[in-house]
Amino acid sequence: MAGERPEARSGDPRTAGPARRAADRGRYGRLSRARVLASALELVDREGLSALSMRRLGAELGVEAMALYRYAEGKDALLDGLVEALYLELEERLAGQAEASSWRAELQRVARATYEVCLAHPQAVPLLTTRMLAVPLARRPLAVLRNHERVLTLLTGAGFDDAAVVGLFRAFNSWLIGYVSEELRPMVDNPDEEEPAFRLGLHRMPAHELPVLRGVAAALAERGGTEGLATGLDALLDRLAATG
Amino acid sequence: MAGERPEARSGDPRTAGPARRAADRGRYGRLSRARVLASALELVDREGLSALSMRRLGAELGVEAMALYRYAEGKDALLDGLVEALYLELEERLAGQAEASSWRAELQRVARATYEVCLAHPQAVPLLTTRMLAVPLARRPLAVLRNHERVLTLLTGAGFDDAAVVGLFRAFNSWLIGYVSEELRPMVDNPDEEEPAFRLGLHRMPAHELPVLRGVAAALAERGGTEGLATGLDALLDRLAATG
DNA sequence: CAGCGTATGTTTACGCCGTATACGTACACC
DNA sequence: GGTGTACGTATACGGCGTAAACATACGCTG
Numbered sequence: 001m002a003g004e005r006p007e008a009r010s011g012d013p014r015t016a017g018p019a020r021r022a023a024d025r026g027r028y029g030r031l032s033r034a035r036v037l038a039s040a041l042e043l044v045d046r047e048g049l050s051a052l053s054m055r056r057l058g059a060e061l062g063v064e065a066m067a068l069y070r071y072a073e074g075k076d077a078l079l080d081g082l083v084e085a086l087y088l089e090l091e092e093r094l095a096g097q098a099e100a101s102s103w104r105a106e107l108q109r110v111a112r113a114t115y116e117v118c119l120a121h122p123q124a125v126p127l128l129t130t131r132m133l134a135v136p137l138a139r140r141p142l143a144v145l146r147n148h149e150r151v152l153t154l155l156t157g158a159g160f161d162d163a164a165v166v167g168l169f170r171a172f173n174s175w176l177i178g179y180v181s182e183e184l185r186p187m188v189d190n191p192d193e194e195e196p197a198f199r200l201g202l203h204r205m206p207a208h209e210l211p212v213l214r215g216v217a218a219a220l221a222e223r224g225g226t227e228g229l230a231t232g233l234d235a236l237l238d239r240l241a242a243t244g
Numbered sequence: 245m246a247g248e249r250p251e252a253r254s255g256d257p258r259t260a261g262p263a264r265r266a267a268d269r270g271r272y273g274r275l276s277r278a279r280v281l282a283s284a285l286e287l288v289d290r291e292g293l294s295a296l297s298m299r300r301l302g303a304e305l306g307v308e309a310m311a312l313y314r315y316a317e318g319k320d321a322l323l324d325g326l327v328e329a330l331y332l333e334l335e336e337r338l339a340g341q342a343e344a345s346s347w348r349a350e351l352q353r354v355a356r357a358t359y360e361v362c363l364a365h366p367q368a369v370p371l372l373t374t375r376m377l378a379v380p381l382a383r384r385p386l387a388v389l390r391n392h393e394r395v396l397t398l399l400t401g402a403g404f405d406d407a408a409v410v411g412l413f414r415a416f417n418s419w420l421i422g423y424v425s426e427e428l429r430p431m432v433d434n435p436d437e438e439e440p441a442f443r444l445g446l447h448r449m450p451a452h453e454l455p456v457l458r459g460v461a462a463a464l465a466e467r468g469g470t471e472g473l474a475t476g477l478d479a480l481l482d483r484l485a486a487t488g
Numbered sequence: 489c490a491g492c493g494t495a496t497g498t499t500t501a502c503g504c505c506g507t508a509t510a511c512g513t514a515c516a517c518c
Numbered sequence: 519g520g521t522g523t524a525c526g527t528a529t530a531c532g533g534c535g536t537a538a539a540c541a542t543a544c545g546c547t548g
Contacts, residue, residue: 126373126374126377129374129425130370132425132429133366133369133370133425133428133429133430134430136431136432136433136445137429137431137444137445137461137464137465138433138444138445138446138447138449139433139445139448145454145457146453149454149455149456149457152456152460156456162459162460162463163463165463166460166463166466167468169464170426170464170468170472171472171476174419174422174423174426174476175418175422175476176422177422177425177426178417178418178419178420178421178422178423178425179414181373181421181422182417182418182421184377185377185381186377186381187381188380189380189381200380200381200382201380201382201383204383205382205389209393210390210392210393211393212396212397213389213392213393215406216396216400216409216410217381217382219406219407219409219410220410220413220414221381222410224414228411228415231487232415232419235480235482236476236479238479238483239478240476240479243475
């Protein structure tokens with residue numbers, strides 16, 4: 001650390017001669033797609049999606065914005081890269097665990113791991129829906145497709161016919177993304193407030209028009225957690241495995 | 245129609261005198277929040293979310309961008325307004341139908357109507373997840389809160405205790421938004437292509453690494469439709485109504 | 489009808505954004 | 519040691535959201 005030039009762009013250009021060797025470019029050496037994506041994800045985790053701009057990310061890496069275009073074709077591709085990064089993290093997490101013995105248990109394991117990755121990067125989760133709605137199947141990041149392959153293999157391996165596999169696959173994905181999205185909806189309006197009702201900002205809602213919502217709002221603010229996730233998934237798999 | 249000035253900003257300002265009466269502002273008379281939101285939604289439906297900018301929407305209404313700030317506090321508020329518009333459309337649709345007799349059937353009716361509204365505005369659907377993740381409960385648009393109230397009322401009216409109500413409510417929302425999101429994922433890569441495999445762009449995927457996905461891709465491209473929606477919802481409600 | 493406050497839309501300007509294009513420059517290889 | 523190339527820089531353009539100051543026509547008061 002101490003030996004590294006802390007800010008590659010500092011110093012008077014008139015006296016510094018060749019200000020930096022090429023390998024010094026970027027705050028800690030050469031760029032790479034992995035470094036760009038890791039830095040982008042970290043930035044999003046720290047400051048939210050809206051803080052992610054090419055210029056800002058460049059600054060984060062000690063580099064001009066245009067340098068990033070060697071590693072992502074544009075901003076959209078960068079966002080797809082973030083999605084890919086999340087799925088790579090999912091693959092790592094799954095690889096670090098023992099596979100379950102039944103297809104049901106294995107799907108539960110995948111679901112749980114996905115949930116955990118999403119909760120670890122809540123600010124990035126919106127990308128899972130928005131980019132998926134922007135990119136056709138065949139252009140999804142490879143890690144996403146590998147995840148699809150994993151789930152589909154599990155289902156066909158369990159002996160379901162094509163129609164059932166498709167139904168189960170869709171239900172699995174739907175429930176997963178829906179559950180996570182619902183789980184991450186912010187409930188607290190004013191974190192500094194002690195009183196639960198004020199914390200939730202209930203005084204902002206038209207009182208008499210929404211009596212039931214007011215009543216259960218506090219309970220709604222709790223999370224369903226992985227139990228809720230597992231319960232719903234179980235219900236769906238039961239039904240569709242029987243029908244299909 | 246014929247009597248209205250087709251383009252309020254046209255004409256030579258040096259000869260036109262007071263170029264327009266105040267009531268002529270905007271392409272068809274005064275602005276209003278409803279008109280702004282309707283125009284925004286139409287623009288999004290027509291050209292996608294990325295086409296929606298303050299300037300562009302202003303032009304659409306025959307008005308400068310800043311004029312819109314009288315009807316929405318900023319771009320984010322405008323997007324929340326779009327979410328509200330979708331829920332208002334849902335309310336209309338529900339009001340135009342007979343209520344179902346059981347709480348189960350009524351939830352199915354609400355789910356189906358929501359699905360239909362979403363499929364009518366596919367380009368706007370990402371807002372349902374992104375804005376929901378950006379806005380705490382108490383600040384959601386009123387129409388959204390009314391929708392929550394409707395569902396919660398249905399559930400408490402059916403006699404469930406608070407814990408069960410919350411579980412069912414969350415499962416309902418999760419499944420709904422997840423199913424719609426999954427349903428709207430684009431599958432076709434090249435609409436001009438005849439051959440199904442090429443249409444899907446399967447040649448872009450690493451063949452040997454994703455054999456199962458390749459095999460079911462065509463089936464995956466079909467939609468689950470309202471049947472799939474109803475089936476999954478039924479499974480969830482069954483399980484959670486029994487457990488809760 | 490006269491005058492005025494207010495509601496409504498315009499103008500101008502600022503800093504940020506994504507990105508096309510042209511350009512240096514240090515490295516790897518012969 | 520010279521050269522091609524991979525990598526990052528520099529500059530520029532049009533569009534974005536929006537703050538602030540401004541113009542104007544309506545509706546109310548007398």
